Amino acid sequence: MIAHSLSQELEQRGISRRDFLSFCASMAAVLGLPETATNAIAAAVDSKQRPILVWLEFQDCAGNTESFLRASHPTVADLILDTISLNYHETIMAAAGSQAESALEQTVKDNKGKYIALIEGAIPTGANGAYCTIGGRSALEIAREVCGGAAATVAVGTCAAFGGIPAAAPNPTGALSVADAVPGIKNLINMSACPANAENITALIVYYLTLKRWPPLDQYRRPFFAYGKTIHDNCERRAHFDAGQYVEAWGDEAHRQGHCLYKMGCKGPATSQNCPVVKWNEGTNWPIGCGHPCIGCAEPNFWDTMTPFYQRLPEVAGFNVGRWVDPVGLSLTGLTAAAVVAHGVVQAVRHKQHVKSQSGEDKAESE
Amino acid sequence: MTHIVVDPITRIEGHLRIEAEVDGGAVKEAWSSSTMFRGIELILRGRDPRDAWAFTQRICGVCTTVHAIASIRAVEKAIGAVPPSNARLLRNLIIAAQNVQDHVIHFYHLHALDWVDIVSALSADPAKTSTLAQSISDWPLSSTKYFAGVRDRVKAFVERGQLGPFANAYWGHPAYKLPPEANLMAVAHYLEALDWQRRFIKIHAILGGKNPHLQSFLVGGMATPVDPDSQDSLNMGTIAALNKLVADGMDFVSRVYLPDVLAIASFYKDWASIGAGVGNYMAYGDFPMDDSQHPELFLPTGIIHGRDLSKIAPVDQAKVSEWVAHSWYDYSVGDEQGLNPFKGETNPNYTGPKPPYQVLEVAKKYSWLKSPRYDGAPMEVGPLARMLVAYASGRPARVKELVDKTLSSLGVGPAALFSTLGRVAARAIEAQVLVESMGMWVQGLADNMGRRDYRIQDNSKWDPGSWPADCLGYGFHEAPRGALGHWVHIKNGSIVNYQCVVPSTWNAGPRDAKGQPGPYEAALAGTPVAKADQPLEILRTVHSFDPCMACGVHVVDATKRELARVRVA
Numbered sequence: 054m055i056a057h058s059l060s061q062e063l064e065q066r067g068i069s070r071r072d073f074l075s076f077c078a079s080m081a082a083v084l085g086l087p088e089t090a091t092n093a094i095a096a097a098v099d100s101k102q103r104p105i106l107v108w109l110e111f112q113d114c115a116g117n118t119e120s121f122l123r124a125s126h127p128t129v130a131d132l133i134l135d136t137i138s139l140n141y142h143e144t145i146m147a148a149a150g151s152q153a154e155s156a157l158e159q160t161v162k163d164n165k166g167k168y169i170a171l172i173e174g175a176i177p178t179g180a181n182g183a184y185c186t187i188g189g190r191s192a193l194e195i196a197r198e199v200c201g202g203a204a205a206t207v208a209v210g211t212c213a214a215f216g217g218i219p220a221a222a223p224n225p226t227g228a229l230s231v232a233d234a235v236p237g238i239k240n241l242i243n244m245s246a247c248p249a250n251a252e253n254i255t256a257l258i259v260y261y262l263t264l265k266r267w268p269p270l271d272q273y274r275r276p277f278f279a280y281g282k283t284i285h286d287n288c289e290r291r292a293h294f295d296a297g298q299y300v301e302a303w304g305d306e307a308h309r310q311g312h313c314l315y316k317m318g319c320k321g322p323a324t325s326q327n328c329p330v331v332k333w334n335e336g337t338n339w340p341i342g343c344g345h346p347c348i349g350c351a352e353p354n355f356w357d358t359m360t361p362f363y364q365r366l367p368e369v370a371g372f373n374v375g376r377w378v379d380p381v382g383l384s385l386t387g388l389t390a391a392a393v394v395a396h397g398v399v400q401a402v403r404h405k406q407h408v409k410s411q412s413g414e415d416k417a418e419s420e
Numbered sequence: 421m422t423h424i425v426v427d428p429i430t431r432i433e434g435h436l437r438i439e440a441e442v443d444g445g446a447v448k449e450a451w452s453s454s455t456m457f458r459g460i461e462l463i464l465r466g467r468d469p470r471d472a473w474a475f476t477q478r479i480c481g482v483c484t485t486v487h488a489i490a491s492i493r494a495v496e497k498a499i500g501a502v503p504p505s506n507a508r509l510l511r512n513l514i515i516a517a518q519n520v521q522d523h524v525i526h527f528y529h530l531h532a533l534d535w536v537d538i539v540s541a542l543s544a545d546p547a548k549t550s551t552l553a554q555s556i557s558d559w560p561l562s563s564t565k566y567f568a569g570v571r572d573r574v575k576a577f578v579e580r581g582q583l584g585p586f587a588n589a590y591w592g593h594p595a596y597k598l599p600p601e602a603n604l605m606a607v608a609h610y611l612e613a614l615d616w617q618r619r620f621i622k623i624h625a626i627l628g629g630k631n632p633h634l635q636s637f638l639v640g641g642m643a644t645p646v647d648p649d650s651q652d653s654l655n656m657g658t659i660a661a662l663n664k665l666v667a668d669g670m671d672f673v674s675r676v677y678l679p680d681v682l683a684i685a686s687f688y689k690d691w692a693s694i695g696a697g698v699g700n701y702m703a704y705g706d707f708p709m710d711d712s713q714h715p716e717l718f719l720p721t722g723i724i725h726g727r728d729l730s731k732i733a734p735v736d737q738a739k740v741s742e743w744v745a746h747s748w749y750d751y752s753v754g755d756e757q758g759l760n761p762f763k764g765e766t767n768p769n770y771t772g773p774k775p776p777y778q779v780l781e782v783a784k785k786y787s788w789l790k791s792p793r794y795d796g797a798p799m800e801v802g803p804l805a806r807m808l809v810a811y812a813s814g815r816p817a818r819v820k821e822l823v824d825k826t827l828s829s830l831g832v833g834p835a836a837l838f839s840t841l842g843r844v845a846a847r848a849i850e851a852q853v854l855v856e857s858m859g860m861w862v863q864g865l866a867d868n869m870g871r872r873d874y875r876i877q878d879n880s881k882w883d884p885g886s887w888p889a890d891c892l893g894y895g896f897h898e899a900p901r902g903a904l905g906h907w908v909h910i911k912n913g914s915i916v917n918y919q920c921v922v923p924s925t926w927n928a929g930p931r932d933a934k935g936q937p938g939p940y941e942a943a944l945a946g947t948p949v950a951k952a953d954q955p956l957e958i959l960r961t962v963h964s965f966d967p968c969m970a971c972g973v974h975v976v977d978a979t980k981r982e983l984a985r986v987r988v989a
Binding site: 111114116117124138140143146151184185186188191225341342345350360361 | 425426427428429430431432433434435437455456457458459460462463467468470471474475478479480481482484529530533538582584585586587588589590614617618621622624625626627628629630631632633635636637638640641643644645646647650651652653748768770772774775776777778874875876877879882953954955959970
């Protein structure tokens with residue numbers, strides 16, 4: 054573990070105590086903690102005991118890696134990263150080939166049960182694992198070994214969390230989520246979205262360092278602090294939805310005036326994530342903010358259940374924040390069942406079963 | 421003769437493996453293998469073509485705009501949609517920002533550590549580093565104190581004993597030639613570039629909602645509304661913000677990136693005669709300058725054969741074909757012929773060794789990449805191909821000016837461009853040319869607003885009922901890594917066939933049926949290797965292409981193969 058405290062190191066790197074506290078305050082905001090939590094976060098992040106991270110990429114596009122590089126308090130977030138000791142990350146590490154593989158091997162061996170594994174990308178099971186190999190070993194074999202020895206595993210992005218695009222129908226490679234590929238691993242947390250928002254990944258790490266436990270999770274193993282409400286609940290255009298003011302054509306007066314995108318296919322009512330609050334790229338913007346509907350990228354199997362993207366959701370009631378979400382979720386999967394036949398998709402059925410089995414009595418009744 | 425394997429090749433996007441025979445201190449023969457496959461085009465079958473851009477976009481999160489752009493262009497060509505002027509300008513800005521940001525990240529974060537020894541930076545004299553930095557640029561972060569601070573920070577990091585992502589690298593390798601001061605300057609700029617890329621890419625957040633995976637593309641236009649009298653549209657406030665970000669980008673590229681490349685290159689001139697490769701260069705061209713059916717392209721299209729800059733051949737999509745003789749696919753017509761993407765088929769059939777394995781059977785099939793060929797010949801694509809085609813075409817004039825300036829400052833002739841170092845220099849020159857051009861497209865948007873032209877979309881083709889029942893289209897684009905094409909076949913409003921022929925497939929593909937190596941393989945032959953267990957030089961040449969393997973591997977066949985059934989949990 055590391056000898057210096059983080060604030061000492063930050064000072065050496067020209068970052069003042071004040072900058073550090075302002076970072077902690079913004080983390081408190083993402084986590085939905087009161088501002089008084091700032092000091093507690095500062096104390097926790099500043100401690101000497103910091104875990105080791107390894108970041109593995111399987112059937113991925115590196116979009117989550119890129120997203121992470123855009124974290125909004127970059128210098129500090131980066132520092133936390135390298136202070137946390139990012140021992141393996143193919144996209145940025147200097148070593149290659151056997152030297153890279155031995156860095157991973159060593160980390161896993163020396164820190165068994167102590168390190169955190171971050172997984173990006175789905176894990177293919179077809180062709181004996183030949184659809185994704187690193188150093189001649191299959192993704193599945195590597196995942197079993199690395200996730201098996203981790204204190205916690207974070208599935209970063211929808212591919213790792215739910216299978217994502219490789220698992221979209223007809224799932225040519227037998228791609229699975231981390232949860233399905235390596236069942237039974239300890240403390241699995243799904244940080245879905247395509248890509249996962251950097252603020253939420255950083256917030257998760259800070260949550261753990263601050264509160265010394267992992268956050269409570271929803272039915273899809275996603276932390277409530279980032280996935281506890283729908284896009285629609287927090288949308289800046291919600292008033293237009295409630296007032297019945299909709300965009301009818303791209304570039305029309307309503308579109309230019311920022312009216313509701315529901316009729317253009319927005320999946321915000323069926324998607325849980327904090328996009329409207331945290332936004333993207335240092336709070337610069339978000340998809341609905343630039344005039345395009347939400348495509349539901351944080352939801353399981355959204356490539357099958359949320360497409361066609363420009364087809365509107367079945368009836369969504371207004372003036373009733375939160376209450377209508379479950380019925381919508383169900384009618385959505387019902388709708389998808391029809392699309393499934395056309396596509397030969399089996400995944401969505403699985404999604405429906407998943408909803409039924411995990412969401413308890415409310416949904417069973419409303420169905 | 422030693423057989424070496426480098427897997428994973430790190431500091432790239434995706435999963436790449438290089439096997440090579442090394443003899444007498446140099447690579448005799450090399451094999452490039454991509455070891456990951458998802459099958460995104462199979463997944464596209466039967467879907468709404470208006471959704472395709474979002475699917476193909478997920479081919480890559482690094483060059484996150486490129487497959488979206490190629491996809492909407494292919495579908496537009498098929499259904500006859502014509503994006504209005506604002507959409508063209510928004511796309512040009514998005515494409516240019518992607519190229520510029522990607523090139524900077526590539527140089528500092530993916531490629532620099534092949535040339536820059538971080539450990540050597542620790543022994544640098546900050547005062548001498550300051551003198552060096554000020555001799556090459558007027559960039560303000562160049563004082564003795566500043567470099568002392570950077571050195572001390574790196575020192576503290578190294579002394580901590582946990583090198584994190586910098587552990588186990590080839591530090592101290594004899595092929596590192598920079599003096600400690602140049603290493604320290606480069607390390608400082610590595611850190612600055614990490615900050616800069618976040619700021620600059622806000623252009624994408626403004627125009628696309630977020631980065632990675634922008635979400636404002638539409639078949640027929642763009643979803644970003646334009647209206648100077650609305651706070652919910654692109655307006656004068658956003659024009660000002662874009663101008664500020666472009667100026668910030670220009671500042672960094674012209675005062676840090678380009679001078680660094682020249683300074684570092686001056687220590688590695690021997691790499692101007694290493695890594696040439698196949699010697700054929702192809703560019704589709706990009707950045708339409710007007711709204712006509714056949715617009716002039718800011719970066720021109722063309723093909724250069726056999727390093728002959730005196731002739732430029734035109735590009736014809738019908739001459740593009742893909743081969744699978746050494747790829748893990750079967751063709752129904754046999755593996756000895758190529759197929760044009762409109763007739764493309766992909767039946768994945770893994771015949772390699774069962775994982776875990778030590779070596780691939782390179783005499784047989786050995787990659788998930790196909791081998792694209794133009795009129796049967798391998799082509800290198802990318803910034804070097806684009807800059808060579810522009811240089812030989814004489815336009816834009818700025819390219820010729822910067823290429824000549826670069827060559828004369830290094831004291832080398834045009835032949836030096838055909839090399840590992842040539843790729844590095846071409847990328848920096850292109851970043852400079854593009855960041856300089858962005859202001860004109862921002863101004864174009866403002867001019868349209870002045871004329872009250874707020875159109876962003878060809879709404880006449882939004883409804884699938886307005887499309888031909890059966891139509892074909894292809895879309896060309898210049899991605900950061902080179903010429904990208906998508907081919908689509910649409911029937912009754914749904915996709916029946918979709919093909920992507922991708923820059924990293926052109927460059928990293930395996931041998932074809934005639935045994936012709938791909939550009940990586942050809943470029944590696946002859947590359948020196950001082951220490952077989954530390955093949956730093958192999959990384960240099962491979963990284964000079966900026967590999968993007970997730971992009972390179974794709975699969976199509978919408979027509980022949982019965983789809984593999986998904987297992988039901």
